[in-house]
Each structure stands twice: as C-alpha cells, then as structure tokens.
Amino acid sequence: MSRTTHKHRSTYRVLSALALLTLTAGAVTACGDKDSAPEHAASSSSSAKASSSSGAGQSGVSKLHMITNDGHRLAFHVTQGNGHTIVLDSGGGEDSSQWKDLVPKLHAETGATVITYDRAGLGKSDVVPGAWKVESAVSDLKSGLAQLGVTKNVTLVSHSQAGEIASYFAKDNPKMLSGAVLVDANLPPFFTDEEIPRLVAASQPQVDAAKKDPDKPENREIISTAEGFAPAHKAFHKVTWPDAVPATVIVSEKTPLDGSPADAQRWRDAAATFAQDGPNRTLVTAKGSSHEVPKDRPDLVLKKIEDMAATRH
Numbered sequence: 001m002s003r004t005t006h007k008h009r010s011t012y013r014v015l016s017a018l019a020l021l022t023l024t025a026g027a028v029t030a031c032g033d034k035d036s037a038p039e040h041a042a043s044s045s046s047s048a049k050a051s052s053s054s055g056a057g058q059s060g061v062s063k064l065h066m067i068t069n070d071g072h073r074l075a076f077h078v079t080q081g082n083g084h085t086i087v088l089d090s091g092g093g094e095d096s097s098q099w100k101d102l103v104p105k106l107h108a109e110t111g112a113t114v115i116t117y118d119r120a121g122l123g124k125s126d127v128v129p130g131a132w133k134v135e136s137a138v139s140d141l142k143s144g145l146a147q148l149g150v151t152k153n154v155t156l157v158s159h160s161q162a163g164e165i166a167s168y169f170a171k172d173n174p175k176m177l178s179g180a181v182l183v184d185a186n187l188p189p190f191f192t193d194e195e196i197p198r199l200v201a202a203s204q205p206q207v208d209a210a211k212k213d214p215d216k217p218e219n220r221e222i223i224s225t226a227e228g229f230a231p232a233h234k235a236f237h238k239v240t241w242p243d244a245v246p247a248t249v250i251v252s253e254k255t256p257l258d259g260s261p262a263d264a265q266r267w268r269d270a271a272a273t274f275a276q277d278g279p280n281r282t283l284v285t286a287k288g289s290s291h292e293v294p295k296d297r298p299d300l301v302l303k304k305i306e307d308m309a310a311t312r313h
Contacts, residue, residue, distance in 0.1 A: 060079060060104060060107055060108065061079065062077045062078065062079045062103065062116075063077070063078050063079075063080070064076070064077055064078075064124070065077075065078060065144075065147075065148060066124075067140075067143065067144040067147050067148070069139060069140050069143035069144065070136070070139065070140075070143075072120060072125070072126040072127075072128050073125065073126045074117060074118060074119070074120060074125040074126070074140055074144055075096070075117060075118040075123055075124035075125050076115060076116075076117040076144050076148060077096050077103075077115065077116045077117065078113065078114075078115050078148060079103055079104075079107045079113065079114040079115075080113055081107055081110070081111050081112045081113040081114065082111055082112075082113070083111070083112065083113075083153070084110075084112050084113070084153040084154070084155065084178065084309060085112060085113045085114075085115060085145075085150050085153060085154045085155070086106055086110065086112045086113070086114050086115070086154075086155045086157065086305060086309060087115045087116075087117075087141075087145070087150075087154055087155070087156050087157065088102070088103070088114070088115070088116045088157045089117070089141070089156065089157065089158045089159065089162035089165060089166065090116070090119070090122075090159060090160075090162060091159040091160030091161050091162060092160055092161030092162075092221065092225070093122070093161075093218055093221055094122070094159075094160075095118040095119075095122040095123030095124075095125075096116035096117055096118050096123055097123070098116075098159070098294060099116050099294065101298065102294065102298055102301065102302060103116060105302055106302065106305060106306075109302070109306055110305075110306055110309050110310075112155075112309060113150075115145070115148070115150070117141070117144060119137060119140065120136070120137070120140060121217060121220060121221060121224075122217065122221075127220070130224065130227075131224050131225075131227035131228050132221070132224040132225045132227070133232075134164050134165060134168055134232065134236070135168065137164075137165045138165055138168045138169050138172065141165060141169060142169065142172075142173060142176075145176075151176060152175065152176055152178075153178050154176050154177050154178060155177070155178055155179050155180065155181070155305065155308050155309050156169065156170070156177055156179075156180045156181075157180070157181045157183065157301075157305055158180065158181075158182055158183065158185050159183040159184065159185060159293070159294060160183070160184060160185060160186060160256075160291065161186055162185065162186075163182050163185025163186035163187055164186045164236055166180055166182060166185065167187070167188060167236070167239045167241060168239060170241055170242055170245045171239055171240065171241070171242060174242040174244045174245050175244075177245045178245075178246075179245065179246045179247065179248075179308040179309070179311070180245060180246070180247045180248070180308070181247070181248045181250065181301070181304050181305050181308055182247055182248070182249050182250065182274075183250045183293050183294060183301060184250060184251055184252045184255075184256065184286070184289075184291050184293050185249075186236075187249075187270050187271060187274045188236055188237050188238065188239045188240075188241075188270075188274070189237070189269075189270040189273040189274050189277075190266060190267060190270035191233040191234070191236055191237045192237060193234070193237075195263075195266060196229075196230050196233050196234065197230070198263070199229075200229060200230055203226070206222060207222060207223065207226045210222040210223050211223060241274070241277070241278055241281075243278050243279050243280075245280075246280035246281065246308070246311075247274075247275075247278075247280070247281045247282075248281075248282045248284060248304045248307070248308055249271050249274055249275045249281060249282065249283045249284065250284050250285075250286055250293055250300065250301065250304060251267070251268055251271040251272075251283065251284070251285055251286065252285075252286045252289045252290055252291050252292075252293050252296075253285055253286060253287050253288055253289055254289065254290045254291070255267045255268060255291065256290075256291035258290070271283060284300070284304060286300055
C-alpha cells in the first residue's frame with residue numbers, strides 16, 4: 001500500500017469516514033477560518049449459527065459465528081478461552097482482520113476468550129442500506145455478544161471510529177464491561193460545535209467523489225456516515241462515560257490530524273479531557289505512533305489490554 005493510501009485510510013477511520021483528509025504532499029490548508037484545518041486530508045433473532053474451518057475447536061484457533069440481528073448477519077470470530085472476554089472493535093473502514101496479529105498473542109498471554117467482529121457492510125457481514133447509525137452498531141455488538149453467551153466481564157478495546165460505539169455501549173451497558181482500552185479513539189470532547197463544521201467542510205469533496213462510485217465498500221461507508229453527520233456528532237459530544245467503567249486512553253503522538261497543528265492539538269486535548277473527567281481513567285501517549293497505533297505500537301496496545309484485563313479480573 002502506498003504511503004498516501006495508508007494515510008488516507010487512517011484519517012478515514014478516525015473521523016467516522018466523513019472527515020477524510022485530502023493529502024497534498026502531506027500538508028493541509030485552511031478550512032474557512034484562520035486556524036489550519038484538514039482539507040486533505042434492534043431485535044436479535046435465533047441463536048448464533050457457527051460456520052468454521054477445520055480445527056476451529058482447538059485451543060487458540062478462531063471460530064466463525066454468523067450472528068443475525070435486526071434482519072442482517074454479522075461475522076463474529078471467537079478464540080475460546082476461560083473466564084473473561086476481550087472484545088476488539090476495529091476502526092472505520094476496517095474489518096476484524098485489523099487485529100489478526102494481536103489476537104493469538106492476547107489469547108496466549110491472558111487465557112481470555114478473544115472476540116473480533118465485522119461491522120455491517122465490512123468483512124463477511126451483510127451490507128445494511130442507509131445512513132450509518134451508532135445505535136444500530138451498538139445493537140449489533142450487544143446482540144452478537146448475547147447470542148454468544150457473553151453478558152459480563154468484558155474488556156472492550158476500541159480503535160478510532162469504534163470509540164463512538166464504545167461510548168454508547170458503556171453508557172447503556174456498564175455492568176457488562178469490566179474495563180475499556182480506547183485506542184486513538186473518537187471521543188465526545190473532540191466533536192464540538194466549532195470542530196464539526198470544519199470536518200464537514202473539509203470532507204465534502206471526498207463525499208462528492210464517493211457518490212460517483214457508491215457500490216465500492218469504502219465509498220458506501222463514506223456516504224452512509226455523511227448522512228446526518230452533524231446532528232449525530234452533536235449528540236455524541238454530550239455522551240457521558242460511566243464512572244463505573246475504568247478506561248485506558250491511548251492517544252497517538254502524531255494524531256490522525258498530523259498535518260494540521262490546530263486540529264492535532266484539539267485531538268490531544270480531547271483525549272486528556274476525557275481522561276480527566278472521571279475516576280479510574282489513564283491517559284497514555286503512543287510515542288512515535290501515527291493513528292495506526294495497533295500497527296505502529298502493537299507492543300503498547302497488547303500491554304495496556306493485558307494490564308486492564310489483569311486488574312479487573
């Protein structure tokens with residue numbers, strides 16, 4: 001993958017597919033004000049049906065379960081362990097394969113059941129037409145876990161866009177979670193009344209381009225997220241993380257907005273604010289990392305997940 005494509009997908013994940021940064025030699029220009037801004041930048045059905053490859057019942061081998069929720073199927077990949085459960089939720093535009101190198105290490109080090117899954121429209125999961133709704137994504141995750149028999153003792157690990165799902169999931173289901181690790185994640189403090197219009201304006205060219213080829217999965221994701229982005233993120237800005245759920249917040253040193261110093265600082269400030277706003281929250285900077293923290297600093301991500309799991313179980 002070229003450097004430009006890598007950075008393009010990185011920004012796509014962090015800003016919920018809408019705030020793509022068009023790249024021009026790695027620089028960004030102003031977005032309508034004096035500060036630099038990125039311009040380049042449900043009901044569940046029957047129990048889970050498993051379809052797996054040979055050897056799926058062996059220790060440390062992932063098994064595929066197709067879960068049905070609200071009329072569509074979702075792929076959940078389960079590496080069975082004992083006791084608690086670690087759920088890994090990918091960034092926007094990424095499917096469960098984002099975690100493929102981390103899963104066996106996590107399973108070996110913790111002995112936990114490790115679950116990854118493909119959100120609707122990604123990987124092996126069905127496409128759901130219409131606007132992307134975080135409420136539907138939360139329903140898919142909760143229903144999938146319930147059908148797999150997972151109702152408590154969950155450590156939730158969320159990268160980028162999945163931070164939105166984690167925030168709503170934790171608010172509605174605090175007793176299911178024993179802790180969370182938020183990896184350079186979308187967090188409520190970032191999406192202010194000042195920031196949201198900047199993101200919408202900066203990404204409009206990419207939205208328009210995506211509409212010319214709407215059948216491509218990545219374009220479909222951009223279009224669906226663009227619908228209702230502003231009101232959805234105004235609401236997200238008000239979401240409160242429950243004090244009962246401990247959280248480790250990992251923020252990348254470069255941030256996904258590295259080309260815009262003003263927005264990069266807002267990203268770092270949002271992470272710091274989130275960490276300070278409640279008990280049992282820790283802020284960690286991934287030194288030398290881009291937004292792709294799971295790839296750039298897998299050692300750090302692994303350690304922080306292990307620490308959270310060990311502390312809470």
